[in-house]
Amino acid sequence: MPTGRGPLTRAGAPDVLDAAALTEAQVSGGSPVARLVHARPWVMDVTVAVLMLLVGLVGAVFAWEAAAGARSLGLYPRDSLVERTVTATWLAGASGGAALLLLRRAWPLAVTALLTVASLASLLVAGVLGVLGACLACALYSVAAAREPRTTWWTFGGVLVVVTAALWSWQDLGLIEVVAWFGAATGSMWEPDTYLAQPLFSPARRMGSVLLLHALLLLGVAVGSAARARRLHAQDLVERYRALARERDQSAALARAAERAHIAREMHDVVAHNVSVMVSLADGADAAFERAPAQSRDAVRQIARTGRAALADMQGVLGALGPAGDDDRRAEPTEVDLPTLVARFGDAGVPVRATGLDAELPDDTSVRLAVLRILSEALTNVLRHAPGAPAVEVCVRRTPTTVEVEVLDAGGTRPGDGGGTGRGLVGMRERAALLGGHVDAGPRPGGGWRVHAVLPWSDEEGDDR
Known part of the structure; x- marks a missing residue:
C-alpha cells in the first residue's frame, strides 16, 4: 500500500525542465556571430548580397582589362565595343544577382530560377558568366537548407545542365581568359600562343569554367544540406525536450490525482467507519439514557474509545502525508x-x-x-x-x-x-x-x-x- 508520499516536487525545488526556455539557438550553440545570424537572418542576407556586389565590381575591372587585351591581340575587331559590353553585362549581373539574393530566404526556388535566366542572358549577350555562378551557388544553398533533398537535387540538376550547356556554347571570357589576358593591351609580349596552347575560345579551355561552376554549385548544395541537417537535429532535440516536459507535467498531474485518491481512501477508511460507529453508539446512548443509565454510560465509554482510536489513526494518516524524514508513522497497522x-x-x-x-x-x-x-x-x-x-x-x-x-x-x-x-x-x-x-x-x-x-x-x- 502507498504511504501517502507521492512523487510531487517539494516546494522550492528547482524545475529542471522548462520547455519554454529551450530554443533551437540554445541547442545549436555556436559563436556570438552565429547566434546573431540565427536571431537576425537578414544580417546574413545583406552580407552575402554586399559581398557578391563587391566581388562583381572588382571582377568588372578585370573583365574590362581582359576584353581590351583580347581586342588588342586581334581576338575581336578593332572597332568593337567589347569592353563596354562585357563590363556592363558583368556589372548588371552582379547588381541583379545581389538584389535577388536578398530574397533567397523567402523564395529560394524562384530566386534560383531567375538567376538561371540571368546567367543565360549574360552568356548570350556578352559571353561572360561573371559572379552569377557564385550567386547560383548561394541560391542553391538556400534551396538545400529549406527544401527536401529530392527538391534540392532536382533543382541542382536542372541548373547544372542548363547553365553548363549555355556556358559551353556561348562563353568567350571565362576564368582562364580573364586571368591570362588581363593587361594584354599594355604590350606586345602578351602573345596568346605563348601561354594558351589551345585554340581561341575552344571547348578545352572552357572546361576550366565548367569545373569551377560545378564545384561552386556542389559546394552550395553541400553546405545548405549540412545546415538543414543541423536545423532538423536542433528541432528534434527541442521537440524531444518539450515532449519530456509534457510527459513530466502529465506524470505530475497523474501523481497528484493518485495522491488525492489515496488521501480520500485513507480518510474514508479511517474516519468514516469509526464515525459511523460513534453515531450509532450515540443514538443508542441517547435512547437508553432514561431507562438504562448504565448501558448509556457504557455506550458513551465505547464512543470515547472509538474516538481515540479514530484520532490515532488520523494522526497516522497525517504523519504519513508529511515531509519524508519527519516520522516513520504510517496509516497501516501491522496488528x-x-x-x-x-x-x-x-x-x-x-x-x-x-x-x-x-x-x-x-x-x-x-x-x-x-x-x-x-x-x-x-x-x-x-x-x-x-x-x-x-x-x-x-x-x-x-x-x-x-x-x-x-x-x-x-x-x-x-x-x-x-x-x-x-x-x-x-x-x-x-x-x-x-x-x-x-x-x-x-x-x-x-x-x-x-x-x-x-x-x-x-x-x-x-x-x-
Whole structure:
C-alpha cells in the first residue's frame, strides 16, 4: 500500500525542465556571430548580397582589362565595343544577382530560377558568366537548407545542365581568359600562343569554367544540406525536450490525482467507519439514557474509545502525508484484531454472527490490512445503509493460497443514510486489485447484500520476509 508520499516536487525545488526556455539557438550553440545570424537572418542576407556586389565590381575591372587585351591581340575587331559590353553585362549581373539574393530566404526556388535566366542572358549577350555562378551557388544553398533533398537535387540538376550547356556554347571570357589576358593591351609580349596552347575560345579551355561552376554549385548544395541537417537535429532535440516536459507535467498531474485518491481512501477508511460507529453508539446512548443509565454510560465509554482510536489513526494518516524524514508513522497497522473490530460494530447495534475471526492470517502486512479494511467497510455499509438488519453473517477463511472475506446481510428494516458516494466499494476493489485479488459486491437474490473478497497470498513470499 502507498504511504501517502507521492512523487510531487517539494516546494522550492528547482524545475529542471522548462520547455519554454529551450530554443533551437540554445541547442545549436555556436559563436556570438552565429547566434546573431540565427536571431537576425537578414544580417546574413545583406552580407552575402554586399559581398557578391563587391566581388562583381572588382571582377568588372578585370573583365574590362581582359576584353581590351583580347581586342588588342586581334581576338575581336578593332572597332568593337567589347569592353563596354562585357563590363556592363558583368556589372548588371552582379547588381541583379545581389538584389535577388536578398530574397533567397523567402523564395529560394524562384530566386534560383531567375538567376538561371540571368546567367543565360549574360552568356548570350556578352559571353561572360561573371559572379552569377557564385550567386547560383548561394541560391542553391538556400534551396538545400529549406527544401527536401529530392527538391534540392532536382533543382541542382536542372541548373547544372542548363547553365553548363549555355556556358559551353556561348562563353568567350571565362576564368582562364580573364586571368591570362588581363593587361594584354599594355604590350606586345602578351602573345596568346605563348601561354594558351589551345585554340581561341575552344571547348578545352572552357572546361576550366565548367569545373569551377560545378564545384561552386556542389559546394552550395553541400553546405545548405549540412545546415538543414543541423536545423532538423536542433528541432528534434527541442521537440524531444518539450515532449519530456509534457510527459513530466502529465506524470505530475497523474501523481497528484493518485495522491488525492489515496488521501480520500485513507480518510474514508479511517474516519468514516469509526464515525459511523460513534453515531450509532450515540443514538443508542441517547435512547437508553432514561431507562438504562448504565448501558448509556457504557455506550458513551465505547464512543470515547472509538474516538481515540479514530484520532490515532488520523494522526497516522497525517504523519504519513508529511515531509519524508519527519516520522516513520504510517496509516497501516501491522496488528489486526478482527474480533475487536466485529465487537465494536456489535456494540453499535449490528447483529453480527462471525466465524473464522480467530484464523491465523498471513504475515504479509498488505494482506492483513486489506482484510481489516474490507471487513470494516462492509460492516460500515450494513450499519449505514441497512439499519435494523435482522442478521449479518461474517466469515473469514484462509486457504493455502487465498484469504476470503464474506459479509452477508438480510437487508435493513429502516431507511438508511442515503446512496453514499461509492468510494467505499471502489476502495475495497482497489485494495484487492493491488494484491492480485478481487471483490464481488452486490444484492442477494433473496434480499440484502453480499460482499465477497478473495485475496491471494504466498508462503514463499512470507518466508522470504
